[in-house]
Amino acid sequence: xxxxxxxxxxxxxxxxxxxxxxxxxxxxxxxxxxxxxxxxxxxxxxxxxxxxxxxxxxxxxxxxxxxxxxxxxxxxxxxxxxxxxxxxxxxxxxxxxxxxxxxxxxxxxxxxxxxxxxxxxxxxxxxxxxxxxxxxxxxxxxxxxxxxxxxxxxxxxxxxxxxxxxxxxxxxxxxxxxxxxxxxxxxxxxxxxxxxxxxxxxxxxxxxxxxxxxxxxxxxxxxxxxxxxxxxxxxxxxxxxxxxxxxxxxxxxxxxxxxxxxxxxxxxxxxxxxxxxxxxxxxxxxxxxxxxxxxxxxxxxxxxxxxxxxxxxxxxxxxxxxxxxxxxxxxxxxxxxxxxxxxxxxxxxxxxxxxxxxxxxxxxxxxxxxxxxxxxxxxxxxxxxxxxxxxxxxxxxxxxxxxxx
Amino acid sequence: xxxxxxxxxxxxxxxxxxxxxxxxxxxxxxxxxxxxxxxxxxxxxxxxxxxxxxxxxxxxxxxxxxxxxxxxxxxxxxxxxxxxxxxxxxxxxxxxxxxxxxxxxxxxxxxxxxxxxxxxxxxxxxxxxxxxxxxxxxxxxxxxxxxxxxxxxxxxxxxxxxxxxxxxxxxxxxxxxxxxxxxxxxxxxxxxxxxxxxxxxxxxxxxxxxxxxxxxxxxxxxxxxxxxxxxxxxxxxxxxxxxxxxxxxxxxxxxxxxxxxxxxxxxxxxxxxxxxxxxxxxxxxxx
Numbered sequence: 133x134x135x136x137x138x139x140x141x142x143x144x145x146x147x148x149x150x151x152x153x154x155x156x157x158x159x160x161x162x163x164x165x166x167x168x169x170x171x172x173x174x175x176x177x178x179x180x181x182x183x184x185x186x187x188x189x190x191x192x193x194x195x196x197x198x199x200x201x202x203x204x205x206x207x208x209x210x211x212x213x214x215x216x217x218x219x220x221x222x223x224x225x226x227x228x229x230x231x232x233x234x235x236x237x238x239x240x241x242x243x244x245x246x247x248x249x250x251x252x253x254x255x256x257x258x259x260x261x262x263x264x265x266x267x268x269x270x271x272x273x274x275x276x277x278x279x280x281x282x283x284x285x286x287x288x289x290x291x292x293x294x295x296x297x298x299x300x301x302x303x304x305x306x307x308x309x310x311x312x313x314x315x316x317x318x319x320x321x322x323x324x325x326x327x328x329x330x331x332x333x334x335x336x337x338x339x340x341x342x343x344x345x346x347x348x349x350x351x352x353x354x355x356x357x358x359x360x361x362x363x364x365x366x367x368x369x370x371x372x373x374x375x376x377x378x379x380x381x382x383x384x385x386x387x388x389x390x391x392x393x394x395x396x397x398x399x400x401x402x403x404x405x406x407x408x409x410x411x412x413x414x415x416x417x418x419x420x421x422x423x424x425x426x427x428x429x430x431x432x433x434x435x436x437x438x439x440x441x442x443x444x445x446x447x448x449x450x451x452x453x454x455x456x457x458x459x460x461x462x463x464x465x466x467x468x469x470x471x472x473x474x475x476x477x478x479x480x481x482x483x484x485x486x487x488x489x490x491x492x493x494x495x496x497x498x499x500x501x502x503x504x505x506x507x508x509x510x511x512x513x514x515x516x517x518x519x520x521x522x523x524x525x526x527x528x529x530x531x532x533x534x535x536x537x
Numbered sequence: 538x539x540x541x542x543x544x545x546x547x548x549x550x551x552x553x554x555x556x557x558x559x560x561x562x563x564x565x566x567x568x569x570x571x572x573x574x575x576x577x578x579x580x581x582x583x584x585x586x587x588x589x590x591x592x593x594x595x596x597x598x599x600x601x602x603x604x605x606x607x608x609x610x611x612x613x614x615x616x617x618x619x620x621x622x623x624x625x626x627x628x629x630x631x632x633x634x635x636x637x638x639x640x641x642x643x644x645x646x647x648x649x650x651x652x653x654x655x656x657x658x659x660x661x662x663x664x665x666x667x668x669x670x671x672x673x674x675x676x677x678x679x680x681x682x683x684x685x686x687x688x689x690x691x692x693x694x695x696x697x698x699x700x701x702x703x704x705x706x707x708x709x710x711x712x713x714x715x716x717x718x719x720x721x722x723x724x725x726x727x728x729x730x731x732x733x734x735x736x737x738x739x740x741x742x743x744x745x746x747x748x749x750x751x752x753x754x755x756x757x758x759x760x761x762x763x764x765x766x767x768x769x770x771x772x773x774x775x776x777x778x779x780x781x782x783x784x785x786x787x788x789x790x791x792x793x794x795x796x797x798x799x800x801x802x803x804x805x806x807x808x809x810x811x812x813x814x815x816x817x818x819x820x821x822x823x824x
Contacts, residue, residue, distance in 0.1 A: 202657075203654055203677075204655050205683065206655070229654065229657070229658055230653075230661040231654075235661075251601060252630075253602060253629075254603060254606070254631050256607060256630070256634045256635055260631065260665070274603075275604075279603060286604075301709075302703045305651060306704055311811065312753075316818060317817060317818060319675070322818035322819065326732075332732075333728060334731065334738060337714075337719075337720075338717070338719060338722055348705065350707070423706065429715075430715045432707075433712050433713075433716070435713075
């Protein structure tokens, strides 16, 4: 069984590097043009080139999203953009618009992946694009494992499935709720997430008021328990959603799915509970298995009573580590203090923790509490940290080893 | 520019003496957001019944098709072979392949709601065998004109009716009812949702294919007819959630507008969809 590609979001160069550091086989990112998620800090061509150099040097791939549904005039310059991306050496394009797919197939040799925005739900539709030359289809998020199984058997194209992150409540690429209610174009990068608003429901049978609001919103997808089956089905790529998400989210989620896939591939016994505990540390919304187990029940909906946020645990990002001095340079992300025990999130240091006995600011002055966002801090520790390792508040029952600094 | 009306059997009786140039019938069980859908055997009767009216008749199979439905889709297409319709309206690209596989020779009318937004889309789908392209519902008039000027393909646009803006596979009303420990509403029963800071209530209902939500007001395109005459081949009037009388009045008014006459209906409760609306990437429709 081939090991599926783990594909992670890269909202900017830092998150690209974090995703690869934590084990992504590939990242996807948006350029300044032709891409959804307009509010993500999308990449310039120079950024894309740097991202590709960084990824390729580490054996990872970079896919660029050109997944808007363009209005007339908005494709001006698209073929020049394609030529630039080809020159830079990206590994594929993710497209939703039939016109963009066709232009990419005709005017470049870049592999074309059909976006989930096309909402492809059956093998005939998938094979329509396969027969026209696309390399991969990213399946609609409305499919069950059973549907994916049948579809897998009926097509030769590479298949990619989402395993984690936000879900559109509507079939993707077919929604204009945001256009109508917020004058923001859902399919050109301006989605206002109107499906997550609270609504009053008025009707002959059901009613709600704002204090007990009706919601269209789905819980985020979490397919930890479904990955073993997706793996056995021979899905080619497993995708994490979230170009708008934080460094901590990307690191935690990528690290968890990396270890899960590697455990499966090695044929080692799976302890799903461990992976579920780990993924819960990401600052995501409540999660469910989406459509993968069949028709979603009310437990997969995000009603107001469920709209709680998990506890923030991201204490600091490691920027540097001096092995001779045994000193780390940290960037604060949430308050912590001397005496706290912080958990290390690192691909190289599973289960490691550090108890803070001394903390200094950038000038070397001792401080008791790290309370300023993004403050640079110095921490003496013999734990050999690396850039982009993360320190977070210790989760209960997760201590493997504890060292004093 | 022909006027094509999405209809059911009772409405068609009235349309026979109207200015409509064609009608669309939903094909059961693969049409969605139609007043009623008909099995192929019943469609043959309806086609026979309207044959004297000189209508174009389009058959609609515009559902999003899931894997387990493919054999039945194929059977349905086989059953439509030989019908005297003038087009097959569809949303799922599977239909292109399956129609070809069963030898169905009806012209193909692609209506995916949102995906035909540029001339590049029209050219891509024309190359794949599509004969008529229904432009995206969020198209502006300026955009429609530009697409028409950049292609020779036949173009259609849904200019009148309650425009759908959301389709979920989830049964959102039933899930909410379950959450509230109430019994779910019957399929097709229209409710409304309203966001507290916004005007208007959006119709919402469930059917076998999930949940559908529509714009707060029906849309009309009389202001654009003069341009449509030069740029569109077909103007579609959607009758869903409208009274027969309102549809018939609108059809006559589009015919009047097409020939430069004054319209007679009262459309104060209608908006103009996205034809003249500024939408963008930021609040307030800014880009």
